[in-house]
Amino acid sequence: MQNKNLKRVDLIFGEYAAEKYKTLQNALKRSPEEIINELLDSGLKGRGGAGFPTGLKWKFTKQENSAVKYVICNADEGEPGTFKDREILCRVPRKIFAGMAICGYTIGAKQGFLYLRGEYRYLLPDLYKELDIYHEHAKKFGLDFTIEIRMGSGAYICGEESALFESMEGKRGEPRNKPPYPTKAGYLGKPTCINNVETFVTSLMIIRHGAEYYKKLGTQDSRGSKVFSVSGDTPVADIHELELGMTVQEFVDDFGDGDTKAVQIGGASGMCVPRKKFADTIIGYEGVPTGGSMMLFNSTRSMYNILHDYLEFFAEESCGQCTPCRVGCQQLLKGIEAVKRGEKKPEYLETLKKLAATMKTASKCGLGQSVANPFTSIVNNFREEIIY
Amino acid sequence: MAKYEVNLKINDIPVTVEEGTTILDAARKVNIHIPTLCAHPDLCVAGNCRVCVVEQKGARLLQASCATPVSEGMEIYTNSKQVRTARRHIIELLLSEHNADCTKCYKNGNCELQDLAHDYRVSDNELLDLLQFKNYTIDDFSPSIIKDDSKCIRCQRCVRTCAQLQHVSALAVAYKGEHQKISTFFEKPMHAVVCTNCGQCINRCPTGALVEKNYIDQVWDAIYDEGKHVVVQTAPAVRIGLGEDLGLAPGNRVTGKMVAALRRLGFDSVLDTDFSADLTIMEEGTELLTRLKKVLVEKDDSVALPMMTSCSPGWIKFQEHKYPNLLKNLSTCKSPQQMFGPLAKTFFAEKKNIKAENIVSVSIMPCTAKKYEAERPEMRDSGFQDVDYVLTTRELAMMIKQAGIDFEHLEEEKYDSIMGESTGAAVIFGATGGVMEAALRTAYEIVTGREVPFKNLDIKPVRGFEGVKEAKVTIQDVKPEWGFLEGAELKLAIAHGLANANKVMKAVSEGTADYHFIEIMACPGGCLGGGGQPIPTSPEIRQKRMEAIYEEDANMPIRKSHENPEIVAIYEEFLGEPNSHKAHELLHTHYTKRKAY
Structure with a gap:
């Protein structure tokens, strides 16, 4: 039976009918500096998973001296187990466009793009309908900021911001070398403020209610609330907006099926937390951060199969340009297969963990850098399931 | 904008460099070597092999030193425990995906991955051999280039x-992740795509994934065949x-040693493409003057200007693919190799009283596209394939090593005659601007009766490595028969590249260039x-080669193609005059329109 101990929040999906671009209209009366300070004060960190302070990103892009700047909404939601952006795109697209427009106004951009995951193509008709409404309002407000929708083609890597730019430029989706960062040279080499779908909506709601209101939620390091995509062995697989700062135990008490043995936090690229660590692990930047994905596994699941699936996914979705990621993913995958079959000794897992540690520091982008998260946490906590 | 100076420390050694310098270049400045694979002095930064990673104090991630610019106060470690571990891992990973059967590899001994494996002694590599899970293809359809995916390290x-x-x-x-590979349009074989066979990829491939198709064994067989007269150019x-x-x-400059080595290898006649380079100048110079006359005097629309040179078979194929509508602008002259070819099996055969079918014609070229050119169906004007085998400079070096010749201590020797005599104008064909300079030395003199007005015949404005010159x-003061050129300004x-x-070509096709x-x-x-x-190869190496070419030119007794006595003789005895009927038959060609993909 489901407990309801955790505080539910309704910031993202709530108050939609009344929105009517009022928040945008009011924001345009404030100075960009005020808006940036409000966001900085709120402590909002990017909701895509990497957790870069949003106010800082907007500030850096605003500081760039360039006649052309871009705002990009990253709606290439590809992380396995994450489906919260889809809900936001479906249910409250107005809030996304309004958030992007405030960003455009703040940083001095005239053009925004929504980069939509290829698999979400079916959302286009509704998004275009809302986009027309947005453009009418923008015209009415005298705001020179237009938004276009660009489609992804199904590559996980194109959710990585610089690969996303390459994709938008019509090139192969491969991450770029950094620096320069997008705030300096992003899409078409121009300063670009790229945020996750949820980040734009959260920013809008912070502008609407004020940083003080938002800061009442969450903890020192993890301010506010967050939309979670809850899936796996749970009776309530769905989207849930929760206040940050809970432990995994509290989360499992609310969402588990009574037999939860592990929670994969942050999708395939996140960390696996075993039952014995539920009570000491906080979901948030002081513990295990997440872009929203929470996958619960009960005792009927083979953690070998789960890790194997993840590694197959990464071996397939690595762009392939850098050595640690391209070859490393294959080695980890084939490596656990060899251990399982007894072709390699169990100690080979230690070799693979060292390799994963190199992938974490030497890969070019976040994809290769994060494969060690699931690998090491699953191998460490479920070693016997991998071997036998 | 003035560049700022940036101060940093590499392995605790202070370094000051301009802003924008990479960590890799800053390290080189203080003689710290960081290994690289994907970086190349001719190419833009990739940062994808990750062999060059270094540790930056305070940073969570290792930095690719080839791709990361320095910043003030940076503290870099190039040989820390973390760096060494990562670098070894990366080399091991590359080797686990690489067909490391080095002794069977054409690039054995000249492979950057092999060198790294050697330096880091990764013999205890316990990672799985991933080759067993893959189906790699070896594409040897091209007459010039062999592409072996099992040796590719995806450095791009x-x-x-x-x-x-x-x-x-x-x-x-093409593809991504574990399936990622370097491929062609729709994965067609290399001979069926826009590849120009230029071989520049081979020059930069760090491993044996791209190599020339070699004909060393066929040439040895010809040499050993007593019934064959093997000529080499x-x-x-x-x-x-x-x-x-x-x-x-x-x-x-190793001209004399090379000639001596070729004789010791057993070639029957050691001749020079420089001879036919001089011939090219006669033919191409005459063609240019004829075209100018037809356009300027006879107002003949069917004749196209500007005229483009046709010595470079990679360039020819490029134009056939990309600018097929401008093929009429291409000089109809064959390249020096292909002028030499039919003459060896006609003129030379007659003179030496050897049956053409018993001549095996080998050419030593700095070029892989020449292998393709020799196989073009047009190149059979002697009644046989005009040039039988084309070897690259590298293949010749291999033959010399195989034959146990102590190249460095060889006494210099001279080319055989006939078709062995040449001029400084011919040798500069090897450098960009050389054909232009050689053509001017001759054409100007034909038209005016005077030498080109440049000191020592050195036409400096057409020399050097600027991309487009x-x-x-x-x-002025032309001979009476060239009156129509009086006062003309040739552009x-x-x-x-x-x-x-x-x-x-873009400018020419859009009509915005008025060159002749x-x-x-x-x-x-x-x-x-x-x-x-x-x-x-690198800009520095090419600079040294260029200097050597112009030195060679300066040291030649004759430096104008039309003064080559063998050239004078061949027109008197065999060809008649430049662009004669016979010359057209043997020394000129036509081109083929090709698709743009």
Whole structure:
């Protein structure tokens, strides 16, 4: 039976009918500096998973001296187990466009793009309908900021911001070398403020209610609330907006099926937390951060199969340009297969963990850098399931 | 904008460099070597092999030193425990995906991955051999290039070469993740795509994934065949490159030693492509003057200007693919190799009283496209395939090593005659601008009766490595028969590397360029940087080769093609006059329109 101990929040999906671009209209009366300070004060960190302070990103892009700047909404939601952006795109697209427009106004951009995951193509008709409404309002407000929708083609890597730019430029989706960062040279080499779908909506709601209101939620390091995509062995697989700062135990008490043995936090690229660590692990930047994905596994699941699936996914979705990621993913995958079959000794897992540690520091982008998260946490906590 | 100075420490050694400098270059400045694979001095930064990672104090991630600019106060460690572990891992990973059967590899001994494996002694590599899970293809359809995917380390040097230096993009990255590979349009074989066979990818491939198709064994067989008379011709740029593969520093002129080595290898007649380069000048110069006359005097619309040179078979194929509508602008002259070919099996055969079918014609070229050119169906004007085998400079070096010849201590020897005599004008064919300079030395003199008005015949404005060079020559006080050229200003352009050629051709096709004569070479620097030249290549190495070429020219007793006594003789005895009927039959060709993909 489901407990309801955790505080539910309704910031993202709530108050939609009344929105009517009022928040945008009011924001345009404030100075960009005020808006940036409000966001900085709120402590909002990017909701895509990497957790870069949003106010800082907007500030850096605003500081760039360039006649052309871009705002990009990253709606290439590809992380396995994450489906919260889809809900936001479906249910409250107005809030996304309004958030992007405030960003455009703040940083001095005239053009925004929504980069939509290829698999979400079916959302286009509704998004275009809302986009027309947005453009009418923008015209009415005298705001020179237009938004276009660009489609992804199904590559996980194109959710990585610089690969996303390459994709938008019509090139192969491969991450770029950094620096320069997008705030300096992003899409078409121009300063670009790229945020996750949820980040734009959260920013809008912070502008609407004020940083003080938002800061009442969450903890020192993890301010506010967050939309979670809850899936796996749970009776309530769905989207849930929760206040940050809970432990995994509290989360499992609310969402588990009574037999939860592990929670994969942050999708395939996140960390696996075993039952014995539920009570000491906080979901948030002081513990295990997440872009929203929470996958619960009960005792009927083979953690070998789960890790194997993840590694197959990464071996397939690595762009392939850098050595640690391209070859490393294959080695980890084939490596656990060899251990399982007894072709390699169990100690080979230690070799693979060292390799994963190199992938974490030497890969070019976040994809290769994060494969060690699931690998090491699953191998460490479920070693016997991998071997036998 | 003035560049700021940035202070940093590398392995605790203070370094000051300009802003924008990479960590890799800053380290080189204080003599700290960081290994690299995907980085190449001719190419844009990739940062994808990760072999060059270094540790930055306070940073969570290792930095790719080839791709990361320095910043103030940075503290870099290039040999920390973390760096060493990561670097070893990366080398092990590359080897686990690589067909490391080195003793069977054509690049054995000249492989950057092999060197790294050697330095880091990764013999205890316990990672799985991933080759067992993959189906790699070896594409040997091209007459010039063999592409072996099992040896590819995905550094993308070839992709960047093909796109950035050559504007061809025959090679590109396909698929992703574990399936990622370097491939062609719809994965067609290399002979069926826009590949120009220039071989620049081979020059930059760090492993044996891209190599020339070699014909060493066939040439040995011909040499051992008592019934065959094997003639060999050597291209201008070979004599200034060959030494590099035989232990000498770049820029050594080894013409005499090369001739001696060829004789010791057993070639029956050691002849010179420089002879037919001089012949090319006679034919091409005459063709240009004829075209000018037809356009300027006879107002003949069917004749096209500007006229483009046709010595570089990579360039020819590039134009056939990309600018098929401008093929009429291409000089109909065959390249020096292909002028030599039919003459060896006709003129030379007659003179030496050898049956043409018993002649095996071998050419030593700095070029891989020449292998393709020799196999073109048009190139059979002697009644046989005019040139039987084309070897690169590298292949010749291999033969010399195989034969146990102590190249460095060989006594210099001279070419055989006939078809062995040449001039300084011919040798400079090996450098960008050389054909232009040689043509001017002759054409100007034919038209005016005087030498070109440049000190020591050195036409400096057409020399050097600038991508596109332009020059103007005003013709005055002409001989009476060339009256129509009096006061004419000839506009000339020179491009090397197909990216630069593409720029010029774009201007010509859009009608925004009013040149009369354009020299184009497919390879950066001209033939001296050809796809068949010793590996490695870099701007510095090509600079040394260029200096050697002009030294060679300066040291030749005759420096104008029309003064070559063998050239004078061949017109008197065999060809009649330049662009004669016989010359057209043997020395001129036609071109084929090809698809743009």
